[in-house]
Amino acid sequence: MATGRTHRPATRSRGIPEATVARLPLYLRALTALSERSVPTVSSEELAAAAGVNSAKLRKDFSYLGSYGTRGVGYDVEYLVYQISRELGLTQDWPVVIVGIGNLGAALANYGGFASRGFRVAALIDADPAMAGRPVAGMPVQHTDDLERIIQADRVSIGVIATPAGAAQQVCDRLVAAGVTSILNFAPTVLSVPDGVDVRKVDLSIELQILAFHEQRKAGEEPGGVGAARTADAAPAAGSGAAAQAAAPPAPHAAEDTLRKGPDGDMPAVMPA
Amino acid sequence: MATGRTHRPATRSRGIPEATVARLPLYLRALTALSERSVPTVSSEELAAAAGVNSAKLRKDFSYLGSYGTRGVGYDVEYLVYQISRELGLTQDWPVVIVGIGNLGAALANYGGFASRGFRVAALIDADPAMAGRPVAGMPVQHTDDLERIIQADRVSIGVIATPAGAAQQVCDRLVAAGVTSILNFAPTVLSVPDGVDVRKVDLSIELQILAFHEQRKAGEEPGGVGAARTADAAPAAGSGAAAQAAAPPAPHAAEDTLRKGPDGDMPAVMPA
DNA sequence: CGTTGTGAACTCTTTCACAGCC
DNA sequence: GGCTGTGAAAGAGTTCACAACG
Numbered sequence: 001m002a003t004g005r006t007h008r009p010a011t012r013s014r015g016i017p018e019a020t021v022a023r024l025p026l027y028l029r030a031l032t033a034l035s036e037r038s039v040p041t042v043s044s045e046e047l048a049a050a051a052g053v054n055s056a057k058l059r060k061d062f063s064y065l066g067s068y069g070t071r072g073v074g075y076d077v078e079y080l081v082y083q084i085s086r087e088l089g090l091t092q093d094w095p096v097v098i099v100g101i102g103n104l105g106a107a108l109a110n111y112g113g114f115a116s117r118g119f120r121v122a123a124l125i126d127a128d129p130a131m132a133g134r135p136v137a138g139m140p141v142q143h144t145d146d147l148e149r150i151i152q153a154d155r156v157s158i159g160v161i162a163t164p165a166g167a168a169q170q171v172c173d174r175l176v177a178a179g180v181t182s183i184l185n186f187a188p189t190v191l192s193v194p195d196g197v198d199v200r201k202v203d204l205s206i207e208l209q210i211l212a213f214h215e216q217r218k219a220g221e222e223p224g225g226v227g228a229a230r231t232a233d234a235a236p237a238a239g240s241g242a243a244a245q246a247a248a249p250p251a252p253h254a255a256e257d258t259l260r261k262g263p264d265g266d267m268p269a270v271m272p273a
Numbered sequence: 274m275a276t277g278r279t280h281r282p283a284t285r286s287r288g289i290p291e292a293t294v295a296r297l298p299l300y301l302r303a304l305t306a307l308s309e310r311s312v313p314t315v316s317s318e319e320l321a322a323a324a325g326v327n328s329a330k331l332r333k334d335f336s337y338l339g340s341y342g343t344r345g346v347g348y349d350v351e352y353l354v355y356q357i358s359r360e361l362g363l364t365q366d367w368p369v370v371i372v373g374i375g376n377l378g379a380a381l382a383n384y385g386g387f388a389s390r391g392f393r394v395a396a397l398i399d400a401d402p403a404m405a406g407r408p409v410a411g412m413p414v415q416h417t418d419d420l421e422r423i424i425q426a427d428r429v430s431i432g433v434i435a436t437p438a439g440a441a442q443q444v445c446d447r448l449v450a451a452g453v454t455s456i457l458n459f460a461p462t463v464l465s466v467p468d469g470v471d472v473r474k475v476d477l478s479i480e481l482q483i484l485a486f487h488e489q490r491k492a493g494e495e496p497g498g499v500g501a502a503r504t505a506d507a508a509p510a511a512g513s514g515a516a517a518q519a520a521a522p523p524a525p526h527a528a529e530d531t532l533r534k535g536p537d538g539d540m541p542a543v544m545p546a
Numbered sequence: 547c548g549t550t551g552t553g554a555a556c557t558c559t560t561t562c563a564c565a566g567c568c
Numbered sequence: 569g570g571c572t573g574t575g576a577a578a579g580a581g582t583t584c585a586c587a588a589c590g
Contacts, residue, residue, distance in 0.1 A: 017558070017559075018558085018559095019558075019559055019560090020559095021483055021486050022479075022483055024482070024486070025476070025478070025479040025482040025483065026463075026479070028482075029461060030463075043570090043571065043572090044571075044572070045571085050463065051463065052463035054560090054561080055571095056560075056561055056562070056563095057559090057560065057561080059571090059572065059573065059574085060559090060560080060561090060573085060574080062572090062573085063572090063573055063574065067572080067573070069571080069572050069573080070567090070568065070571085070572075071566070071567045071568050071570080071571055071572045071573080072567070072568040072569080072570050072571050072572075073568070073570085073571070073572085074570095074571070074572080075572090087486070088482050088485055088486045088489075089485040089486055089488060089489030090482065090485060092489075094481075094485055094488070096481070102380070102383075103376065103379050103380035103383050103384075104377075104380040104384075106376050106380070107375070107376035107377040107379075107380045108477065110375075110376050111376075111377075111477055111478070113461055113476075113477060113478035114477075114478055114481065116478075117478055117481070117482060118485065119478070119481055119485075157488055157492065158481065158484055158485070158488060160481075181488060181491055181492075182484040182485075182487065182488045183484075184480050184481060184484060188302060188386055190299075190303075190323065190324065190325035196491065198484060198487050198488070200480050200483060200484055202475055202477070202480055203298070203386075204381065204384055204386060204387075204475070205298070205384070205386035205387055205389075205390055205392070206295075206298040206299070207457050207473050207475055208367075208369070208387065208390070208392055208431065208433075208457060209297070209298040209301075209361050209363065209390060210294055210295055210298065210473060211431055211455040211456075211457060211471055211473055212361055212362040212363060212367055212390075212391065212392075212431070212455075213294050213297070213360070213361045213362055214455065214471050215362060215367070215430055215431060215454060215455045215471070216361075216362030216365075218454055218469065219430070219454075290580070290581070291580085291581095292580075292581055292582090293581090316548085316549065316550090317549075317550070317551095318549085327582090327583080328549095329582075329583055329584070329585095330581090330582065330583080332549090332550065332551065332552085333551085333552080333581090333582080333583090335550090335551085336550090336551055336552065340550080340551070342549080342550050342551080343549085343550075343589090343590065344548080344549050344550045344551080344588075344589045344590050345547075345548045345549050345550075345589070345590045346548080346549070346550085346590070347548095347549070347550085348550090
């Protein structure tokens with residue numbers, strides 16, 4: 001029960017669905033690009049294409065914000081940029097601290113996409129005394145000892161954790177205790193936080209694993225592929241002696257005799273070894 | 274129409290729901306940790322806590338894989354690690370190339386989480402001739418000119434794009450032409466790819482923007498907050514002279530008189546300036 | 547017992563399709 | 569005529585709650 005929540009559970013904050021909120025930054029990016037090219041108006045179809053979604057979804061999304069378009073014409077680019085920015089809270093300044101200035105932390109510190117939205121890197125913090133004072137992205141790295149002071153001095157409410165997994169929970173606790181209420185976590189750990197604190201996580205290896213899953217399905221007959229020659233979903237539930245797992249690992253407690261009823265299960269139609 | 278798809282649209286590949294696939298890596302991580310501590314079995318409740326989800330969801334997820342648990346006991350840790358790894362395709366070796374060796378690319382190259390799963394960094398590629406040959410993460414950076422050769426020589430099917438936004442689509446096209454069918458995109462652009470190619474994207478600033486949205490809602494009365502003193506959802510739809518947007522930007526085409534019917538709209542109950 | 551596996555209910559999200567308006 | 573805004577339908581995903589089973 002004391003485990004880190006990641007979203008906010010039910011409470012679709014103020015009527016805008018989470019799924020929509022997650023797409024607003026996408027629209028904003030596309031709109032910003034149009035704005036830079038001085039395009040005055042855009043249709044849902046065009047904007048949707050630029051953002052990589054379909055137009056019905058986009059219109060539905062915008063309908064939660066209000067009626068900001070003009071029938072027969074489209075949306076006023078500048079106006080929409082403003083409305084979405086406001087909705088996302090980007091019209092105000094968000095000081096952010098980055099904790100853990102390794103490769104990733106440095107990359108984040110240098111990332112232009114923050115500053116261009118309402119985010120301002122207030123401080124870079126690292127536990128390594130050797131890092132202290134060293135400039136990264138034109139900014140001196142500060143020591144973890146000063147974490148609380150920095151958070152409070154600058155009224156920082158958003159923290160980015162880019163430390164190794166082992167340090168993440170501890171850093172998280174200190175950030176929260178010092179007043180941070182939103183955390184972006186790059187460490188591969190589940191953080192537990194008190195109610196009222198939001199955590200979002202970005203896990204690089206998870207994304208790759210999801211790709212690998214789909215990749216495996218595409219490559220029906222790659223070298224060494226376990227599940228070669230899948231037969232769609234023909235057999236109702238893999239009949240005969242199931243426990244035949246190739247060079248398989250630890251058998252389950254109930255050993256060789258148990259029939260594992262995996263949907264298409266362990267047995268490739270043709271088994272390599 | 275020619276815009277990059279990001280998931281695979283409908284086709285819940287081989288019966289396992291996308292949402293479940295996206296959580297398998299989480300379970301795998303938790304299980305790996307248990308395995309290292311030589312824990313033999315685990316209940317859905319415990320494992321769910323470790324993975325940061327609830328136990329009903331976890332059981333449902335596992336039910337798509339098969340019946341791998343024992344009632345009254347729980348799941349065999351080692352066995353589950355194997356089953357999930359296999360399902361995700363991590364029992365085979367996935368060579369990966371990283372294109373764009375800036376701060377982020379270097380961070381990715383150094384990231385241990387790849388190697389520990391089935392991923393092997395086959396090459397680091399950058400367009401800057403000055404980078405060529407320089408070692409990053411114990412590996413010489415290679416020039417973009419060799420991209421096609423590298424992909425083909427190593428039969429790479431997964432590419433990671435960590436270039437600036439401007440170069441991303443071009444790099445993507447070359448990767449795809451050379452045979453890559455899964456792309457993890459860190460550049461803040463919508464990539465367009467042919468059918469059959471999967472793209473997942475990670476956008477650092479999007480995550481922050483989502484946090485800012487929720488943060489804005491929490492901080493009812495922060496300094497300068499536009500939406501201070503929200504009254505839940507009292508007023509049916511903001512009555513009087515709507516167009517009062519603080520120091521607001523470009524009015525829409527239909528100017529000051531239009532009543533924008535945004536759900537709670539532009540007017541703070543008390544307006545700062 | 548305790549814990550899994552899963553139908554059934556529910557909630558959230560997407561898509562359709564068209565009325566309403568410019 | 570063209571395009572938005574939105575009800576209504578369809579589809580995914582989550583949660584409930586309990587029968588089944590070791």
